[in-house]
Amino acid sequence: MTNHWVDIKNADLVLIMGGNAAEAHPCGFKWVIEAKKDRKAKLVTVDPRFTRSASVSDFYAPIRAGADIAFLGGVINYLLTNDKIHHEYVKNYTNAGFLINPDYKFEDGIFSGYNPEKRNYDKATWGYQMTEADKKTGDSWVKVDPTLQDPNCAFQLLKKHYSRYTPDLVSSVCGTPKDAFLKICEMIADTAAPDKTMTILYALGWTQHSVGSQNIRTMAIIQALLGNMGMAGGGINALRGHANVQGITDMCLFGQNLPGYIASPTEADVDRKTFLEKRTPKPLRPNQMNFPQNFPKWFTSLQKAWYGNAATDKNDFAYDWLPKIDGAYDTLALFEKMHQGKMNGFVCQGFNPLASVSNKKKVGDALAKLKYLVIVDPLVTDTSEFWKNHGEFNEVDASKIATEVFRLPADCFAEDTGSFTNSGRVIQWHWKAADGPGESKGDIEIIATLFQKLKAMYAKDGGKFPDAIMNLTWAHRIPTKPSSAELLMEISGKALADVFDPKDKTKVIAKAGEQLAGFAQLRDDGSTSCGNWIYGGCWSQAGNLTARRDNADPSGLGQTLMWGFAWPANRRIIYNRASCDMAGKPWDPKRTVIRWTGTAWAGNDIPDMRPDAAPEEGVMPFIMTPEGVARLFAPGMAEGPFSEHYEPFETPLDKNPFHPGNPKALNNPAARVYKGDMEVFGKAKDFPYVCTTYRLVEHFHYWTKHARINAVLQPEQFVEISEELGKEKGIANGDRVKVRSNRGFIKAVAVVTKRIPTLMVDGKKVHTVGIPIHWGFKGLTKPGFITNTLTPYVGDANSQTPEFKAFLVNIEKA
């Protein structure tokens, strides 16, 4: 979330699309209701199903699963053709006027630079036009047309690109009635007024598509055009999944990132210098903060946190001790590798991949090829028994599976102390209430004990490259049981030597051994350590700020700055400089986030701006980009600088209605598809119905099936179909049905409902089958099938999030 949960109450319009906040985040959804009650805000829901969110909405419109870009592209077209944009904002705070490389092209669904064999783009033509480098300084700036008239400026290209998204075509692709679409456009367009904001609440309904990232980007363009970024009650708000998925994402437990979103070294980054140069951008416009220029400080401080005195400028701060990655290591890639027999060992720490990864059969087969599998979990997971025959729910032969499986009992939240980071980036401390059952242990103790054992083995017997293991910092009072407090202090950062004020080299701002006040105090000379720069300052000399419990809200905007600690720098609304006009006056004085006081930026939040950057200096609000502005045209994306509607990999249509003549543009041209997975994509003639999977409010993933109360509230697996499809297939409410995709089948109870609309798409009727995911063969609920038996093994081209939300199935009475 760029904003935070409570801030939703400041919105004038709440759009729920690509998510179902009422069901997935009921307690956060409260702030939507507050906005409705106290601000007279309107709530609009767009979803393939009439959800619980829809049930309290002012307006609901149906949409075909997987057609969001068409819808949102249509909104962009509406805003531009009806001139419903926030002009000042667009002109100054976005790259609308930036001139784009004239070689950039978009032809029949494909952008310039496409390589169909590799299924990827050479992005060379997607750049900006730059001025000649200044002979003295070497500076080179992007060329800008402030009138936005140049045909090669981002704004004109945007206009041209989305002009194809006409209401008629949108309605035909999405199945949304045209008048409903236009009504929503109108409501959204109202928030182009500088003092009106819309917030968008989305979740997996946008991410779990082969075009997931572009769904969100399209919305980001809309919010930038409307001037809703940085505003109270605005922003782009990803409602994330688990309680600490934000924190674990921030800690970057992915192969390709180090903590704090530091892109991991790759084989191309042969040494530290190359590595830093590539990741430290130069500003693209004069006077911009270009905050990533601090990258060397973040990285060096991380290396110091990990390798302490062993990381010095002599050994490139232990740069080579970090593994260099050679390709993708996302979940789909992991299981693909495992399926190919290229993995021996695997640990699932609080993760149930058999249930939560696509194509259960493939995942189960992959796990069976492992030598050893370690499960660390508080609960009995389905994955831990992937080898066990559970009848038709899990048809396997244990005697043929040679994987050695360890199952270790972990403590749960109530049984340990530490911090969680919520979706609004607020880090909050929690305390242990009781011991876990039996012999269960905390996750930290388990991993630390395992590490200590490995270290002892390497110390005793030697082995491959022990340096990084032996030199890993481990300053814990109990080496097998580091405390959360010790670790959070390490994450937050401390001075290893005295740290001086850069403006006054004699002034010590942090003495050696002290906790740092924030990432601004990090240095790239090895004098500071910080385990995760974005968490910098969360445990300062003042103590553990994540444990603060003063919920005072003096502004009434819900900015409880003394509650916990929000990253970055305790800032609650990021890009908040954009809530003011060029002169530093709030667009809406009633919802002042920050303002220019004449001498400094101040207000009800930590300014997302250098505090003394006077408006006249022209420092733009989007400080994390080298441009200083938001990108309407975004060259970083895998499948194009603008979004384009592509059909899901399993589509009920035989062509992309936007590009009927180009089969290459049917699905996301840049999405990665593994061999063997392409072959098991189903075709509409065999699997005529669009299937979408989702969560129910009564359950949380695959956990609450183990909780009696929740088992009572929603006891048995079901699938939802429309009354019309029910009639066509002779399926009555409560019948048992079998749903098949090209990868397997599940059986469940049919819920025949008015809440699943039948849509007219591209001239034909499209039925939707909806399947909640929460069941499996272990649990207190009635045993059920793993829904991901059905789902396709393909992900978004940027994030590799699997396409769980739109694929094809057939259904019959069981």
Next chain:
Amino acid sequence: MMRNPKDLTRYDAQERANHWLVGICFILLALSGLAFFHPAFYPLTQLFGGGVWARILHPYLGVLMALAFLVMFFRFKSLNAMTPADKEWLSRVGEMMDGNDHNMPEQGKYNGGQKMMFWAMALSMLLLFVSGIFLWRAYFSLPVDVVRLGAVVHSAIAAIMIAMIFVHVYAALWVRGTVRAMVYGTVTRAWAKQHHRAWYRQVTGKS
């Protein structure tokens, strides 16, 4: 036991046992039923081991009484057929009440009042049984409106019936020499001749 060999047998042992089975059931039912009917009577549940036991026992006793009464009904049904003499007796019941029974028409084994009582009891028993079934939640689950109707009928009939039993008992006490008919089975000839002359004639063959 025959006090006097000349006494007349009015009820044999089976009839007496049957009557008292019904009678005891009725007393227990009335006591437990009243306990549920009005709070003032609730302490009566203590006689049954508390409210819960009273609630459990009441319907079973009810079934027992209904069955016992059914047997009694068939035993005495034909004896209770109304005759013109009964009607006349009934029309002059006021004199009877006054204690002035010398001029009352001659009666068979039962007088008009007793016969009326018999039929009223039979009808009440039927209604109590049926409405009681409506209320027996342990085994029956009926629409709430039916249950409500059952409750009203059951309590109204029960109250009427209790009143009738008061009358029944009082009549037995009032008319001296009656109670022994249901205790020993016999009545004196004088009693029979005075109160049920036709029956007296019938069993003795005398005028």
Next chain:
Amino acid sequence: MQVSRRQFFKICGAGMSGSSIALMGFSPTSALAEVRSYKLAHATETRNMCPYCSVSCGVLIYTTGDKSKNAKADIIHIEGDPDNPVNRGTLCPKGSGLLDMVKSPNRLKYPEVREPGTNEWKRINWDDALTRIAKHMKADRDANFIEKNAAGVTVNRWNTFGFLASSAANNETGYISHKVLRSLGAVAFDTQARI
């Protein structure tokens, strides 16, 4: 209490018939009507957070005992923390039922192993479990660690071992897991974040 005329008659009527019985020794016993006693009166309150969705609602966990040495703390109730600015004491059906997750009969209590090809779990102790796992990892790492790639670049990578990290664990767990994994040269790891 206001008594209406109707009520007055009712009371009188009932009272009259009631009092006659009362003379015979019956009197309705006074029925005590105490509410169910408040079950948290002496419980210990601990501030924590719901582990389910990313609203991360504040919760209050109530345990028996006062943390004295011989009183084993047992979680008896969990409800929302009214101070938390986001949930303000509210909880969804999942959060409201947290007690049943904590106390689920399906909680794991002991380390177990399933030997290859067998069909059941065997209980083992922690030390054995972690030693066996460490041995597997070391053997795997020592056999498959790549120090340099074909071009001679130092890559120090171990990619035959994978790890999926919990998104419900603390930041500190995530951090130390990441730190340990990288020190081993592991790169094949991911989180629930994109699933």
Next chain:
Amino acid sequence: MALQSLDIARRSATTTPAPGVRQTTEVAKLIDVSTCIGCKACQSACMEWNDIRDEVGSCSGVYDNPVDLTAKSWTVMRFAEVEEKGKLEWLIRKDGCMHCADPGCLKACPAPGAIIQYANGIVDFHQENCIGCGYCITGCPFNIPRISEADNKAYKCSLCSDRVAVGQAPACAKACPTGAIQFGSKEQMKDYAAKRVVDLKSRGYEKAGLYDPAGVGGTHVMYVLHHADRPELYKGLPNDPSISPLVALWKGFAKPLASVAMAAVALGSLFHYVMKGPNEVSKELEDELEKEDAK
């Protein structure tokens, strides 16, 4: 000093008034159906707080689970899909005890102290005193109480009287994520409802209103409905409910009347005996028979 933590207004099967000089605030729970998302947090919190766990049921083709109130499910969400003029509405109502000001259950209950109405409006069942007759079900206009199969006692929502007694809100109200359940004094709740009705009317629900049925003297659980003119749309919420006239007759009029009538018959008999004397066999007749015997 009262023997209980909440003052009592009425107790079942008790003919004398409870101590009533203290004045306590009437409380109420307001269920704003228009902001209810049917998440069942209330059900969950209710089960958790009250230590009740219903059986794990099955899916019957709707979201309602458990499908009905039971002795172990004191509140359930009822889901109704209503489509009118092409507009679909998913009307979701939390069902449970309404805590009537004039409670039919209490009126019908024969067991003293099994049902208590506290002065704050809560109608509570005390299972210790319950005899399991089910009269409360018969008396209830909303079909709420349920008899447990395990112990044959009647159970229903207590409005968390144990929490309210110590100054807390009921578990469901506290949990409700969207604030669709509010708890406070009845007056506050009515004021709040009035505001909600204005908001709903501004959003096109012209018939929005408060459901606080006068037929049962008002309730301490009230609804804000978008279609207050048609409560039956919400899975059969009764339109203008009241205690059934049959129940009123049975547990109202009939009670004292019949008692008096029965007493009158008994007394009448007594006085008849005293005034008229016993009906003895006449001396003449006895003599006559003696004479006959002597022959």
